[in-house]
Amino acid sequence: MGKLISRNKVLLIMLVPALIYVIVFSYIPMAGIVLAFKNYRYADGIFGSPWVGLDNFKFLFVSNKVWQLTRNTLLYNIAFIIFGMIFEVGFAIILSELNNKVFKKFAQGFMFLPYFISWVVVSTIMLNIFGDNGVLNSILLSAGGEKYSIYNNTALWPVIMVLVRLWKQTGYGTVIYLAAIAGISQDLYEAASIDGANVWQKIRYITLPSLKPTVMIMTLLALGNIFRGDFGMFYQLVGSNQLLLKSSDILDTYIYRLLLTTPDVGMTAAAGLYQSLLCFVTIITANWIVKKIAPDYTLF
Amino acid sequence: MKKRMKKIVGAILAATMTMSMVACGDSSGSANTINGKTTAEGSDDSAISADSPYAGKGFNFSTPETIVMYVLGDKPTDMDTVLQKANSEYFEPNLNTTLDIEFLNWSDYATKYSLLLSGGEQVDLIYTASWCYYNDEVAAGAFKKLDNEFIQTYLPYTYAELPEEAWKEIAINGDVYAVPKGKATFTAYNGAVVRQDLIDKYSLTTPDSWDNFKTYLEELANLQSETGVTALNTNANREQLFTLFCQENTLQGVTEGYDFLYQANNSEKAPAPEDIEYAYMSDYYTDYALQMADLAGKGVWSANAINDTTDSQSYFENGTSGAFVWNSSVFTAGDNLESSGLGTYAVYDVTPDTKRSRGAYSVDATAITEKSADPERAALVLDYMKSDVDLNRLLLGGIEGTHYELDADGNRVTLDKAADYPWNGWAWAINRQDEPDEAGLDERAVAYGEHCDEMEFVPEQTGFTFDPSPVQNQYTAVQSVVSEYQQSFALGIYGKDTEKSIEEFHQALKDAGVDAFTEEFIKQYTEYKEANGI
Numbered sequence: 157m158g159k160l161i162s163r164n165k166v167l168l169i170m171l172v173p174a175l176i177y178v179i180v181f182s183y184i185p186m187a188g189i190v191l192a193f194k195n196y197r198y199a200d201g202i203f204g205s206p207w208v209g210l211d212n213f214k215f216l217f218v219s220n221k222v223w224q225l226t227r228n229t230l231l232y233n234i235a236f237i238i239f240g241m242i243f244e245v246g247f248a249i250i251l252s253e254l255n256n257k258v259f260k261k262f263a264q265g266f267m268f269l270p271y272f273i274s275w276v277v278v279s280t281i282m283l284n285i286f287g288d289n290g291v292l293n294s295i296l297l298s299a300g301g302e303k304y305s306i307y308n309n310t311a312l313w314p315v316i317m318v319l320v321r322l323w324k325q326t327g328y329g330t331v332i333y334l335a336a337i338a339g340i341s342q343d344l345y346e347a348a349s350i351d352g353a354n355v356w357q358k359i360r361y362i363t364l365p366s367l368k369p370t371v372m373i374m375t376l377l378a379l380g381n382i383f384r385g386d387f388g389m390f391y392q393l394v395g396s397n398q399l400l401l402k403s404s405d406i407l408d409t410y411i412y413r414l415l416l417t418t419p420d421v422g423m424t425a426a427a428g429l430y431q432s433l434l435c436f437v438t439i440i441t442a443n444w445i446v447k448k449i450a451p452d453y454t455l456f
Numbered sequence: 457m458k459k460r461m462k463k464i465v466g467a468i469l470a471a472t473m474t475m476s477m478v479a480c481g482d483s484s485g486s487a488n489t490i491n492g493k494t495t496a497e498g499s500d501d502s503a504i505s506a507d508s509p510y511a512g513k514g515f516n517f518s519t520p521e522t523i524v525m526y527v528l529g530d531k532p533t534d535m536d537t538v539l540q541k542a543n544s545e546y547f548e549p550n551l552n553t554t555l556d557i558e559f560l561n562w563s564d565y566a567t568k569y570s571l572l573l574s575g576g577e578q579v580d581l582i583y584t585a586s587w588c589y590y591n592d593e594v595a596a597g598a599f600k601k602l603d604n605e606f607i608q609t610y611l612p613y614t615y616a617e618l619p620e621e622a623w624k625e626i627a628i629n630g631d632v633y634a635v636p637k638g639k640a641t642f643t644a645y646n647g648a649v650v651r652q653d654l655i656d657k658y659s660l661t662t663p664d665s666w667d668n669f670k671t672y673l674e675e676l677a678n679l680q681s682e683t684g685v686t687a688l689n690t691n692a693n694r695e696q697l698f699t700l701f702c703q704e705n706t707l708q709g710v711t712e713g714y715d716f717l718y719q720a721n722n723s724e725k726a727p728a729p730e731d732i733e734y735a736y737m738s739d740y741y742t743d744y745a746l747q748m749a750d751l752a753g754k755g756v757w758s759a760n761a762i763n764d765t766t767d768s769q770s771y772f773e774n775g776t777s778g779a780f781v782w783n784s785s786v787f788t789a790g791d792n793l794e795s796s797g798l799g800t801y802a803v804y805d806v807t808p809d810t811k812r813s814r815g816a817y818s819v820d821a822t823a824i825t826e827k828s829a830d831p832e833r834a835a836l837v838l839d840y841m842k843s844d845v846d847l848n849r850l851l852l853g854g855i856e857g858t859h860y861e862l863d864a865d866g867n868r869v870t871l872d873k874a875a876d877y878p879w880n881g882w883a884w885a886i887n888r889q890d891e892p893d894e895a896g897l898d899e900r901a902v903a904y905g906e907h908c909d910e911m912e913f914v915p916e917q918t919g920f921t922f923d924p925s926p927v928q929n930q931y932t933a934v935q936s937v938v939s940e941y942q943q944s945f946a947l948g949i950y951g952k953d954t955e956k957s958i959e960e961f962h963q964a965l966k967d968a969g970v971d972a973f974t975e976e977f978i979k980q981y982t983e984y985k986e987a988n989g990i
Contacts, residue, residue: 198573215932305760307759398957416566423932
């Protein structure tokens with residue numbers, strides 16, 4: 157043991173900052189979970205406040221909404237993960253197969269750009285294109301058509317959400333997969349070319365199998381947050397349009413609305429704990445399943 | 457070489473680490489010193505000027521202190537200059553104290569407010585209000601309870617000046633946790649500013665009643681393609697017409713902030729408990745929602761107003777809205793429209809026969825925090841700000857002669873530099889009854905103010921406050937249902953499905969526990985009514 161430490165001294169020292177970071181910002185605050193079971197009073201502090209059992213959780217269940225919200229959050233995130241993966245891997249492969257360097261960089265830059273736009277701005281852009289007085293309607297009207305507003309069409313919204321999300325996030329994910337593709341040994345491709353494999357065969361038998369570990373890890377990491385919605389996105393795009401909220405209300409936006417009017421520390425902690433527990437169960441289960449099927453690709 | 461490099465990198469990493477840990481450990485502590493330095497044994501006035509209004513009253517001013525006060529709003533450009541003057545001429549010589557004022561911006565006060573009170577920063581005084589977490593923070597024990605003895609001792613001048621109803625309005629179950637402002641205004645009464653130039657040009661209906669106002673909006677909506685002006689360009693952040701609708705039906709809130717209404721019929725008599733209704737469950741609300749759906753259908757506002765977040769006041773100011781409904785700040789909106797040369801305005805009292813109550817004193821208040829290291833000194837600072845006329849005006853309006861001046865009638869005249877320190881930009885909770893009016897006020901504004909004064913009424917139950925803690929879960933859930941539907945009804949997005957949606961809304965409210973919430977409210981009100989014999 158002592159020998160092991162002295163031999164890896166430098167590596168261990170390099171690990172220390174990350175370790176401290178996780179301890180300070182993740183493990184120590186974990187003690188704050190007790191707040192979910194307390195009626196927090198400033199004067200008594202976190203540990204001195206009186207216990208209230210599960211009272212803080214009641215508000216989540218009092219209106220029977222929590223199931224619908226959990227379902228919405230879950231389904232949206234599943235759609236984001238699956239479509240996100242398909243598009244990211246797909247675009248990464250397309251980009252890696254492109255030979256024109258200029259066009260490649262250009263395309264990659266354009267795909268990456270939306271990632272840097274804040275959701276606030278995205279919502280304004282959306283409103284100005286698809287809104288009542290937006291570009292789309294101007295075109296429709298001048299072409300002699302009828303006005304059409306996506307904001308009044310509830311059924312469309314799950315699709316719109318997924319599309320907007322893909323538009324914004326694909327560029328970022330693509331970079332990760334591009335890096336993974338760059339890491340695949342060129343020898344494999346050369347050997348395949350000599351054997352007479354075409355592009356599709358190379359993708360099917362070399363690129364995709366080589367990407368499998370990255371896909372697995374990325375998906376597992378995403379699963380860990382499957383019960384946490386993208387608050388910025390939902391809050392900005394849907395706002396307080398109740399028609400859309402029916403299909404687009406997620407745990408995060410609901411809790412935000414719930415606690416904006418009554419800032420109760422205990423209830424906030426309870427809501428956070430509820431989400432964390434669901435995420436914890438999901439990731440443990442997912443990891444367990446992966447361990448059964450492909451033990452090399454587990455997170456832990 | 458490589459090995460040495462590794463060693464160096466390791467050493468740097470280790471050093472960075474240690475430093476960040478040291479930095480972490482240092483941030484606590486400084487705010488929490490021994491409690492109650494001002495109350496310490498024996499009075500000591502040696503550190504303050506002999507003509508300080510607080511000299512010879514038995515306080516101990518021996519240690520210099522810094523009191524930190526948090527207020528809402530955006531920091532004025534000249535704040536530092538004004539504060540420096542206040543400190544060097546008032547607080548330091550007379551209280552041996554330095555005042556530090558910090559601002560919570562409008563954009564993020566909601567998220568910062570609670571964190572500030574629960575965190576480690578020094579906060580001695582903080583702005584609060586019935587709409588700004590007063591009840592919630594009191595329930596969480598964030599504010600110091602100010603008993604009668606404390607008020608009389610440490611807020612002596614304020615105690616002498618503030619009317620009794622102000623204390624009554626801020627009290628929760630008889631206990632005071634904040635010091636209310638000194639001047640109540642008609643903040644809860646709304647009027648409409650409209651485009652006079654368009655009324656003249658197209659001979660539109662004069663909006664001098666609720667029905668005429670709606671007609672005006674509809675006429676303007678029909679002209680939209682010609683004028684380019686949306687009749688009521690509004691959004692999901694402001695519910696512009698509900699207060700007006702309540703005024704039209706003389707619906708009065710039982711108390712600030714909980715949406716329980718009764719029909720007052722211009723009478724000051726306290727309502728019978730059975731006449732009180734939760735606003736969103738009432739037939740009035742259904743009627744209101746239907747009227748709004750009707751207006752929306754007629755194109756009075758954009759069909760996408762619900763997804764719009766641009767401020768509606770600025771829509772009126774930039775000439776794209778035909779009306780703006782709000783409290784007396786509608787005059788500001790009108791002035792801004794005229795000064796940019798986009799049109800002329802007129803303000804109408806849409807419900808001229810309805811009596812109106814002043815906003816409660818508790819609409820703006822200052823609390824002393826429970827975590828303040830020296831609440832007594834903080835109280836004295838607050839008392840001084842509220843009671844000394846010169847100091848008060850300095851904080852409200854800046855330096856006389858630079859930011860404002862007083863004319864022969866004692867009205868204030870705005871000077872060129874006023875933009876750097878606008879009158880009453882943040883100090884609403886410390887203003888005084890004798891605050892000077894603006895000189896040369898537009899006569900439209902003066903007439904409006906006079907009419908408000910004439911029609912004032914004070915409902916008997918003023919002073920009743922509700923404590924939601926026994927039904928906290930139901931209250932929170934009900935609030936969330938309301939916030940989900942409220943704007944959608946206000947902007948009439950359901951069209952012909954409004955009635956069906958109202959039923960759905962009522963069901964959701966019931967599921968959230970609106971009955972238990974209402975029952976508790978009525979119970980507390982009945983107890984208050986009986987205890988006070990009204």
